[in-house]
Amino acid sequence: MAASSGGKKLLPEPSKGTSAASAHSSILRKSSSEKPVTEATGSGSKSSRNEDLHSVLVTSVLNLERLDLDLYSNEHSNRCTFTGTHHWVPRSRMLFGGQIVGQALVAAAMSVSENIYAHSLHCYFVRAGDPKVPVLYQVDRIRDGKSFSVRSVKAIQHGNPILICQSSFQRKMESPIHHQFTMPVVPSPNELLTQEELIQKYLRDPALTEKYKVGLTKLLAEEVPIEIKPINPPEYYRRVALESKQHFWVRARGYIGEGNMKLHCCVAAYISDYSFLRTALLPHFQYKVKFMASLDHSMWFHAPFRSDEWMLYECESPWAGSCRGLVQGRLWKQDGVLAVSCAQEGVFYVKPSAAESKL
Numbered sequence: 322m323a324a325s326s327g328g329k330k331l332l333p334e335p336s337k338g339t340s341a342a343s344a345h346s347s348i349l350r351k352s353s354s355e356k357p358v359t360e361a362t363g364s365g366s367k368s369s370r371n372e373d374l375h376s377v378l379v380t381s382v383l384n385l386e387r388l389d390l391d392l393y394s395n396e397h398s399n400r401c402t403f404t405g406t407h408h409w410v411p412r413s414r415m416l417f418g419g420q421i422v423g424q425a426l427v428a429a430a431m432s433v434s435e436n437i438y439a440h441s442l443h444c445y446f447v448r449a450g451d452p453k454v455p456v457l458y459q460v461d462r463i464r465d466g467k468s469f470s471v472r473s474v475k476a477i478q479h480g481n482p483i484l485i486c487q488s489s490f491q492r493k494m495e496s497p498i499h500h501q502f503t504m505p506v507v508p509s510p511n512e513l514l515t516q517e518e519l520i521q522k523y524l525r526d527p528a529l530t531e532k533y534k535v536g537l538t539k540l541l542a543e544e545v546p547i548e549i550k551p552i553n554p555p556e557y558y559r560r561v562a563l564e565s566k567q568h569f570w571v572r573a574r575g576y577i578g579e580g581n582m583k584l585h586c587c588v589a590a591y592i593s594d595y596s597f598l599r600t601a602l603l604p605h606f607q608y609k610v611k612f613m614a615s616l617d618h619s620m621w622f623h624a625p626f627r628s629d630e631w632m633l634y635e636c637e638s639p640w641a642g643s644c645r646g647l648v649q650g651r652l653w654k655q656d657g658v659l660a661v662s663c664a665q666e667g668v669f670y671v672k673p674s675a676a677e678s679k680l
């Protein structure tokens with residue numbers, strides 16, 4: 322039975338044989354009849370890891386199951402594809418923050434009408450997510466105005482909130498007031514190696530110590546549903562203080578298509594938390610992280626974009642102190658349009674690291 326709010330049907334009636342869950346994923350996609358296509362590069366080649374061409378972020382990670390009006394679970398993604406209950410969990414063994422934010426935005430987006438779009442979100446990560454159990458998403462409809470709608474979502478595990486997320490949606494509106502910064506000048510994605518290709522290159526270095534070989538091999542084996550092309554990556558064996566800035570090209574792994582901007586915003590929420598907080602650690606090579614976690618995460622969506630096409634992630638950390646670090650980021654489309662701005666504070670507990678070289 323499709324959800325309804327105030328009598329309006331928010332969700333299409335699931336067609337015969339369609340589970341309620343996939344009926345919901347279709348609300349975030351323009352049409353489920355999109356055919357998988359070859360890579361955005363048009364090379365016709367299959368995606369790098371020979372995986373299904375449709376992005377797993379859409380087919381599973383962000384495909385929530387509706388349990389009741391304004392109540393969702395990601396249990397569904399657990400049944401159909403993965404051994405664990407979550408697609409990818411960082412080595413910290415806490416649920417990846419980007420996953421919880423992306424899924425919370427999906428739940429909020431299910432509760433607003435078709436013709437309004439996410440323009441901002443603000444979250445606090447209040448407890449570490451447990452990778453062994455699914456997450457419930459409870460949506461509170463705070464207000465529906467003429468132009469803006471506000472939602473509050475609680476991500477819940479073991480009866481406690483792990484994330485609280487406020488998001489706001491706006492009807493399309495034109496305005497003569499418009500400006501943006503200029504996109505940084507960097508090498509294009511075609512000129513760069515992917516993170517995997519870089520790791521393969523490092524692993525071919527005969528002088529690499531066993532310890533770093535193991536670490537890099539583990540990193541290579543992780544099924545992160547994001548593709549990254551670092552710009553000017555530091556030589557892995559260099560132990561020097563770097564500026565608290567980094568740039569990399571990033572996109573969802575696999576195909577998503579034009580789809581619905583709500584879906585691309587949810588994917589961008591997932592992508593925006595990957596490798597973001599580490600920007601604040603770049604100047605502090607002499608310390609080893611004992612505990613690190615995002616405390617909050619904010620995003621502002623400025624212009625339409627495709628999260629399955631390369632975007633430049635410009636990240637910087639203006640400040641760190643009191644066991645916290647602030648990072649700010651801008652996602653740029655290849656045509657120079659500023660698509661998304663992000664900000665996040667994280668907590669770090671560190672200890673002096675041994676000064677051994679990686680060679």
Ligand SMILES: CCCCCCCC(=O)SCCNC(=O)CCNC(=O)[C@H](O)C(C)(C)COP(=O)(O)OP(=O)(O)OC[C@H]1O[C@@H](n2cnc3c(N)ncnc32)[C@H](O)[C@@H]1OP(=O)(O)O
Pocket residue numbers: 411413415416417418419446447448449450594595596598611612613614615616668670671
């Ligand atoms: C590239 C790969 C991606 C990496 C992802 C990185 C970004 C993320 O996605 S992190 C996931 C999203 N964020 C979260 O899950 C955070 C959720 N929130 C929380 O866990 C809590 O609110 C938290 C920890 C931030 C603060 O809670 P609070 O009760 O005050 O905890 P706190 O007292 O600081 O201690 C927390 C832990 O930090 C450690 N810790 C605390 N103080 C110290 C210290 N001085 N030195 C060393 N460790 C310490 C301990 O392990 C402690 O756990 P425990 O007490 O169980 O041993």
